[in-house]
Amino acid sequence: MTVYPNVTKPCGRHVPNANSINLKSARVTDPKPILCASPRKKLPKIESVKDGSPLVREARESTSLDSMRASSPARVRPAIAATRAASLVDEQNSWIRRHPSALSMFEQIAQASLGKKIVMFLDYDGTLSPIVEDPDQAFMSTEMREAVKDTARLFPTAIVSGRCRDKVYSFVDLKELYYAGSHGMDIKGPHPSSCSNGNKNGESVLCQPASEFLPMIDQVYKTLVEKTKSIPGAKVETNKFCLSVHYRCVDEKSWVDLAEQVKLVLSCYPKLKLTYGRKVLEIRPTIEWDKGKALEFLLEALGFANSDDHVLPIYIGDDRTDEDAFKVLRERGQGFGILVSKDPKETSASYSLQEPSEVMSFLRRLVEWQRLSRRASL
Numbered sequence: 001m002t003v004y005p006n007v008t009k010p011c012g013r014h015v016p017n018a019n020s021i022n023l024k025s026a027r028v029t030d031p032k033p034i035l036c037a038s039p040r041k042k043l044p045k046i047e048s049v050k051d052g053s054p055l056v057r058e059a060r061e062s063t064s065l066d067s068m069r070a071s072s073p074a075r076v077r078p079a080i081a082a083t084r085a086a087s088l089v090d091e092q093n094s095w096i097r098r099h100p101s102a103l104s105m106f107e108q109i110a111q112a113s114l115g116k117k118i119v120m121f122l123d124y125d126g127t128l129s130p131i132v133e134d135p136d137q138a139f140m141s142t143e144m145r146e147a148v149k150d151t152a153r154l155f156p157t158a159i160v161s162g163r164c165r166d167k168v169y170s171f172v173d174l175k176e177l178y179y180a181g182s183h184g185m186d187i188k189g190p191h192p193s194s195c196s197n198g199n200k201n202g203e204s205v206l207c208q209p210a211s212e213f214l215p216m217i218d219q220v221y222k223t224l225v226e227k228t229k230s231i232p233g234a235k236v237e238t239n240k241f242c243l244s245v246h247y248r249c250v251d252e253k254s255w256v257d258l259a260e261q262v263k264l265v266l267s268c269y270p271k272l273k274l275t276y277g278r279k280v281l282e283i284r285p286t287i288e289w290d291k292g293k294a295l296e297f298l299l300e301a302l303g304f305a306n307s308d309d310h311v312l313p314i315y316i317g318d319d320r321t322d323e324d325a326f327k328v329l330r331e332r333g334q335g336f337g338i339l340v341s342k343d344p345k346e347t348s349a350s351y352s353l354q355e356p357s358e359v360m361s362f363l364r365r366l367v368e369w370q371r372l373s374r375r376a377s378l
């Protein structure tokens with residue numbers, strides 16, 4: 001019985017058993033869309049949707065808009081700006097007390113890692129690279145690459161991204177890392193010969209729990225490109241096992257129309273779901289797999305299956321999709337989640353960093369601290 005496609009032995013350790021990490025729900029038997037409407041047929045205009053009465057449409061629009069706006073701070077009108085400013089400062093202070101800066105708490109984090117193996121998980125966009133208008137131009141700096149490279153020399157390090165694995169690899173360009181693309185649905189380890197942190201003798205890791213969705217994702221990609229081409233600024237990006245529909249460059253007046261087009265296409269694919277990221281609508285298979293599951297898979301692949309193992313996972317990310325990983329760390333009572341954000345946000349992370357430049361400072365400090373403590377113990 002094939003339970004789990006493409007899982008091979010992990011680097012230097014035991015084989016992670018797909019069943020033991022609850023992959024049963026990741027099995028998909030029917031990758032085809034159900035026949036509610038042929039995705040190739042011309043879809044009805046939004047006005048002709050069955051429940052398109054003004055009230056229903058208004059409720060639907062506000063839901064889409066609220067979710068779409070939630071990825072950017074709301075505008076404040078001048079008349080209420082002063083009162084709002086005061087309460088925003090209060091809110092900010094109270095949030096930072098609950099999620100202190102990982103830089104100001106560095107000593108505590110370093111102390112907690114004593115006698116443990118740090119495993120580093122890094123999101124890409126908004127964490128290692130600044131958010132920019134064109135997703136194809138989201139490059140990380142040479143200094144950041146150096147900081148990540150130094151980190152990976154000392155600790156097993158994984159990039160966990162919503163992007164296609166090949167794409168994020170082309171941006172990061174470090175062969176010694178683990179890469180989990182498509183929100184963790186496409187995991188590959190470094191070739192054993194390039195592991196500089198103790199994983200030299202095994203085989204490489206590979207995990208693709210959504211491979212049966214590929215034909216469906218491809219079909220939906222083509223349909224969405226067609227359906228959104230009349231909305232200026234909209235951009236559909238394929239991330240192999242999932243899709244992104246970007247609206248960062250779309251006039252706000254057209255956001256609802258764009259969301260409706262996407263939802264209409266998805267109504268024919270109940271095995272796909274829609275989630276919201278930073279000015280992006282994300283389309284993903286409904287399997288129970290996310291960045292949190294990817295983190296658990298990688299910990300197991302590295303030989304740290306149990307929460308009482310001597311491991312300290314640190315996960316740094318800026319997006320809602322990173323919350324799944326923060327939650328896993330909280331539930332395991334292990335390691336720390338660090339949210340990259342300037343604004344207070346609902347989060348399961350323990351600490352915060354304001355922006356990618358602070359992520360770089362944190363990584364550098366960790367590397368420096370580890371080198372000093374290794375030298376001191378010689």
Ligand SMILES: O=P(O)(O)OC[C@H]1O[C@H](O[C@H]2O[C@H](CO)[C@@H](O)[C@H](O)[C@H]2O)[C@H](O)[C@@H](O)[C@@H]1O
Pocket residue numbers: 123124125126130131132133134135136138160161162163237239244246248277278279280282319321
């Ligand atoms: O998990 P991540 O590595 O954070 O990837 C999430 C999405 O990141 C990219 O989009 C985001 O960054 C773009 C470039 O800065 C920006 O233009 C866009 O508005 C952001 O949502 C990527 O393009 C998406 O495919 C990823 O899903």
